[in-house]
Amino acid sequence: MTGKMSGKSIRSLILIIILIQAGVTASYARQTSDTLKGKHIYHPQQLGAKDTIISNVQTEDTLFQPGDSLQEIRLKYIRDSLLAREQFIRDSIQRRQRMLDSLNFLKRELPVLLDAYLKTIREDIIVHNNTVSIIGDSVLSDYSYVYLLFNLTQPYTPWKVRYKLTDNSVKIFTDKARQKIVSVQASFMNCTFSYGNPKDVMVIHELSRIQRDKWGQFYITPFDSVFFDHYKRVYKIKRYLQLYAVTSSNQRGEALFINLSQVKQYEYGPDNRLTLYQVVNFCDRWKAYEASKVCNIITHKLSKQGHTYLLTRRNDPANTYSDGTFTFEFDGDQNLRSVSFHNLSNTENWQRIVELNAEGNVNCYIDKTKDIVRQSLCMIYNHKNPAAKHKVETVTTIFEEDGISYYQKNNTTGLSRVRDRLTLEWGPWR
DSSP, X not given: OHHHHHHHHHHHHHHHHHHHHHHHHHHHHHHHHHHHHGGGOOOGGGTTOSOBOOOOOBXXXXXXXXXXXXXXXXXXXXXXXXXXXXHHHHHHHHHHHHHHHHHHHHHHHHHHHHHHHHHHHOOOEEEEXXXXXXXXXXXEOOEEEEEEOSOOOOSSOTTEEEEOTTSTTOEEEEETTTTXXXXXXXXXXXXXXXXXXXXXXXXXXXOOEXXXXXXXXXXXXXXXXXXXXXXXXXXXXXXXEEEEEEOTTSOEEEEEEEEEEEEEEEEEOTTSOEEEEEEEEEOOOOSTTSOOOEEEEEEEEEEEETTEEEEEEEEESOOTTTOEEEEEEEOTTSOEEEEEEEETTSSOEEEEEEEEOTTSSEEEEEEEETTEEEEEEEEEEOTTOTTOSOSEEEEEEEEOTTSOEEEEEETTTOOEEEBOTTTOOBOOOO
């Protein structure tokens, strides 16, 4: 019995020894593995240790010397970081200043250039240019202006024109040496600009085109001379057409002649408002030997009383039907309220009232003749309905002498409807 117990004790002792050896081996392996893993780990809490290291690390301003303590290295690192941060801030301020300088340049030059361009290519009588401002410190506001319309049929607010200067399609190129804009490419314009000496003359170079008519084929390059006064206001525009022959490959051929097509002149009052706008139209000519002839002259005289503009138009040769006085009534928010016209022959005496909806867009144009409503042109806006076939529909309503309407027509769809004269109920659209 004693022998058996001794054998069991020996076996138990051997098993205990084996387990102890395995534990010691695992513990040693774990310590070795942890030591290797932590060999290259940077521990911030060790910066205060008194040991020294030898380093060849070099920054832009500081070289860590052999024997530098960790405290000295930390101080140099902090100093270099502060210097780098300071330089970054200086660079950021300089970049922002360059951006602001560029925006201020465009804010100053673009309204003058756009006003000249629009007066050149369009017949709009611009009565107010809204200010272009800088939004935040990185973009320009829209360019917008108000002009006088002789024919009101469009939806929304057609007397107000707005162009987005921050649109991705707008590309502006400048001559930094002369501090001038030399090209603008956008959805609303595409042309280049050159300047004379002195700088009160600007030439607008428009896109060329090929024209074919009964007189032949011509490659036409328009260019316009714009003259400014000392207030940077346009006082004269001369529009020219350079005519070339057309090659067999539809390219520009030899130069033929230059034709003066139009001259516009502007005058301003002491309050900086436009008082006169005159257009001299020259007749077309297709041969170099043909003389330049004036076809007609249209003179507009303009005055303002409160928010109301009075415009007197005269033609030369005279036209008693279209010669007369227009009255444009606005409110304080530049919304057109009505337009009226009375011609010299007293054959035209009408008023078109502008009725706005809650969104500030045109709801209806109401036509009056001798204070009697004759018809209306109303708008149906479907822009909030993505499935709508037409974003805007127009409906004409005709009124009888009794002031009641019995007929309507949807000008967009072509459908119409009539009203029963007894029940005054509208029939279906057909």
